[in-house]
Amino acid sequence: MTRKILHVDQNCFYASVEMQRHPELRNRPLAVCGSQEDRHGIVLTANYLAKPRGVKTGMAIWQAKQCCPDLVTLPPDMPEYIRFSKMAREIYADYTNQIEPFGLDEAWLDVTGSTALFGSAVKIAEQISRRIKFELGITASIGVADNKITAKLGSDYKKPDAVTRIEQDNYCDIVYPLPVEDLLYVGPATREKLNRVGIRTIGALADAPVEFLHRRLGKMGVILHTFANGRDITPVQTTEHIPAVKSVGNSATTPKDLICNEDVRLMLILLAESVCCRMRELASRCTVVEVYVRNTTLQSFTRQRKLPSPSCSSAELADVAYALFRTNYQWNKPIRSIGIRGSGLVEAYEYAQMSLYQDDQRRDKWERIDRSVDALRQRYGYLSIQRAILKTDPILGSINPKDDHTVHPVGYFGR
Numbered sequence: 001m002t003r004k005i006l007h008v009d010q011n012c013f014y015a016s017v018e019m020q021r022h023p024e025l026r027n028r029p030l031a032v033c034g035s036q037e038d039r040h041g042i043v044l045t046a047n048y049l050a051k052p053r054g055v056k057t058g059m060a061i062w063q064a065k066q067c068c069p070d071l072v073t074l075p076p077d078m079p080e081y082i083r084f085s086k087m088a089r090e091i092y093a094d095y096t097n098q099i100e101p102f103g104l105d106e107a108w109l110d111v112t113g114s115t116a117l118f119g120s121a122v123k124i125a126e127q128i129s130r131r132i133k134f135e136l137g138i139t140a141s142i143g144v145a146d147n148k149i150t151a152k153l154g155s156d157y158k159k160p161d162a163v164t165r166i167e168q169d170n171y172c173d174i175v176y177p178l179p180v181e182d183l184l185y186v187g188p189a190t191r192e193k194l195n196r197v198g199i200r201t202i203g204a205l206a207d208a209p210v211e212f213l214h215r216r217l218g219k220m221g222v223i224l225h226t227f228a229n230g231r232d233i234t235p236v237q238t239t240e241h242i243p244a245v246k247s248v249g250n251s252a253t254t255p256k257d258l259i260c261n262e263d264v265r266l267m268l269i270l271l272a273e274s275v276c277c278r279m280r281e282l283a284s285r286c287t288v289v290e291v292y293v294r295n296t297t298l299q300s301f302t303r304q305r306k307l308p309s310p311s312c313s314s315a316e317l318a319d320v321a322y323a324l325f326r327t328n329y330q331w332n333k334p335i336r337s338i339g340i341r342g343s344g345l346v347e348a349y350e351y352a353q354m355s356l357y358q359d360d361q362r363r364d365k366w367e368r369i370d371r372s373v374d375a376l377r378q379r380y381g382y383l384s385i386q387r388a389i390l391k392t393d394p395i396l397g398s399i400n401p402k403d404d405h406t407v408h409p410v411g412y413f414g415r
Helices: 011-022 061-065 079-092 112-119 121-136 148-157 172-175 190-196 202-207 210-217 218-230 263-280 315-327 360-380 388-392
Strands: 006-010 032-033 043-046 070-074 099-101 106-110 140-145 163-165 247-258 282-294 301-310 337-342
Touching: 006 079, 006 121, 006 148, 006 190, 011 043, 011 079, 032 061, 043 061, 061 099, 079 106, 079 121, 079 247, 106 148, 106 163, 112 121, 121 140, 121 163, 121 337, 140 148, 148 163, 148 172, 172 202, 190 210, 202 218, 202 282, 210 218, 247 263, 247 282, 247 315, 263 282, 263 337, 282 315, 301 315, 315 337, 315 360
Parallel strands: 032 070, 140 163
Antiparallel strands: 006 106, 006 140, 032 043, 099 106, 247 337, 282 301, 282 337
């Protein structure tokens, strides 16, 4: 039986929610932007009055205002966007329990088993579109297809407020002429590699020899060839499905450039505390520590090291990350953002081989101290207890990396 998959993309989501909350801004160019003071001053999303005037997601606020001098900018309100996202998913749940979110504003729905009750997949998509508009006051574009990748192409094909069906009978006519970067996971770097060999459309990618793509792009070349030909058997997960967490990480674009080792060590301690706290919430320990660094020219690198024993000690993770940093960074440029990740998670109470040569008791003591800090912060707030080193820099020390975060889309292959 041919599957019936929908991809719902709520148009200009953050901006649409803000226009719903502020009707007086409906007829004005509007962008939801990060904080300039915290150096997150970029456009997160813009409405359809701002986009034709050159305002784009990821653009710096000053650039956006050069394109559109009368642009209205608002700070993001994540709790409100999460509330709208949950209300949209309640609408989807009236038609299927196979709902797989892809960020706050997007989701795949498998309605194969629902057509007998509600009519064709296109009719279901039209009903969902009408309900989102009536109940939430925003619009959505919906793609209808027999797989997730093509359904996403359909939701991107016409915006705003449209339903696009792409199936075997019209696939080549609609999809093949589209630029190759419209395909999921063809970013700027991959697009450039494909363009260099004359592959500029999805049709050209679909017709290219698989062996050639594998030589140029490795395993990803084979995957993209499959996507371009409209083949994807990945299932839409059920609402109750909780994917196994394999890693926990946190990164931050710092309020000021990091210019010395002391700045970096302070940030790594902050980030390690948040990462280890999340691991304890998951009753997990990590076996690998990874550090990420990006300088002011946006050049970046990632390095990792395996731990001798699983750990959720913030002191140990910060020490390992700092050692990785010292080994791999030469201070040719100041640092703009930095991150730390614990991967290879195992259960916290899983038995581990003890070593004769390492201080396991010391690690256990540090973890017990961390758990005590967690309890104090949960009761009295994040700033109720801090390491003394954080008081040496009031700007960096005031960051709360665990709670002050942005919701990002879940990776497609993370499923």
